[in-house]
Amino acid sequence: MKETLIFDLSRKGRQGHRIASLDIEPQPAANLIPEKFLRTEPADLPEVPESEVVRHFIRLSNLNHHVDKDMYPLGSCTMKYNPKINDQTADIAGFTSIHPLQPAETAQGTLQLMYELGEMLREIAGMAAITLQPAAGAHGELTGILMIRKYHDSKGSKRTKLLVVDSAHGTNPASAALVGYDILSVKSNAEGRTDIEDLKAKLDENVAALMLTNPNTIGLFEKDIKEIEQLVHDNGSLLYMDGANMNALMGITRPGDMGFDIVHYNLHKTFSAPHGGGGPGSGPVGVCDKLKPYLPVPVIEKHDDGETSRYTLTTDRPLSIGRMMNFYGNFSVMVRAYTYIRMLGAEGIRRVSENAIINANYLLSKLIDRYDLPYPKPVMHEFCLSGDRQKKQHNVRTLDIAKRLLDLGFHAPTIYFPLIVSEALMIEPTETETRETLDRFAEAMLQIADETENSPETVQNAPQFTPVKRLDEAQASRKLNICCPGC
Incomplete structure (x- = not known):
């Protein structure tokens, strides 16, 4: 039940590899790497044969609990089994060897996958447009709230408050606070759903948005969602949905049809990409039509000439909140989610x-x-x-x-x-x-x-x-x- 540290397994002189002699003249390291980055002494690494390295980490993995070992019933986290076909597609050489700085014309397949994934996610949630950039759910929340602020600022409305229901994930108020909003908590009623009267009492001209999880973290559908939507929009506020629990909605009902202006998805929950242990995650954000101008750049666009399609990365968005990542998001997670949706199809998504x-x-x-x-x-x-x-x-x-x-x-x-x-x-x-x-x-x-x-x-x-x-x-x-x- 215990495992020795790999440094304690090390024995001086043992090797896990053998590299054949070079048939070309090697270049001095100083010619390839700036001198300030060169080591002055060898790294203190364990010296262990490959067989022992593999066995060591297999034994460690058996000591840990993981979703391939048995049930992982984390509420509000959707730790579902990860189909191995997803890993196979994510490991396709054309995907693993691509570089994010390549010109768009040399990465058409990659851009096509991201564009089509966005279109499928958009349809599943009933949203007008989407960004795949955010790296996780909380990062998606931050992205959405930045768009909320930019939307109100562009209209000359300096709203300072954001409402969060008391059963919400802790990342909701944290993300809102990062953007500078004052957080007001809306109570739950005796049924565990949003207290409409408390919501009415807290909606005023300074409220920028209400953040809601539906189904909520009690596992209950907000059956008064249309009344909530009407109250929020009549107040000039926006309605945000935390998509952590979308595994209950897919193919049955859509956040956009409920009146949500913004929704973040968790590809690492709802769409079967592995998560836990620090990631990687992916938190795309879908928006309604009026929020499209504020999406992060670059935006992937599709151009048809009647016979072929090409894909471009567009940055000419004057109202955009800017980039949320250096590049376009956690691509390997997107490949897994794309595979998952394609394998299931519309009927399979609903059955999930x-x-x-x-x-x-x-x-x-x-x-x-x-x-x-x-x-x-x-x-x-x-x-x-x-x-x-x-x-x-x-x-x-x-x-x-x-x-x-x-x-x-x-x-x-x-x-x-x-x-x-x-x-x-x-x-x-x-x-x-x-x-x-x-x-x-x-x-x-x-x-x-x-x-x-x-x-x-x-x-x-x-x-x-x-x-x-x-x-x-x-x-x-x-x-x-x-x-x-x-x-």
């Missing part, structure tokens, strides 16, 4: 959402008698249980339940979020999990409920069977040390 909703409600029906459900069912693609019963009756916290799940072979769900649910356990099974897997996860959760009642110390002291036992999370985050000894 239908199956995600079925899986969530099936799993909820298995657990509802043993854990509290603060808000009513049915849910969409995820649900939020509470561990209040376990805490009050047996002093077992949600954190303990999450740690015990690690012993039973599952990654923990999202815990203590959203903040409006006490001892929250937010669970999203996604559409890619089979009924048998859902049953195994339900059995693990029911076993923990039994242990909580009969031997609470088993849960309180978990995990017992992981490579590392329970850590001091506060100290781990405050005194992070990721360096190996001697480095």
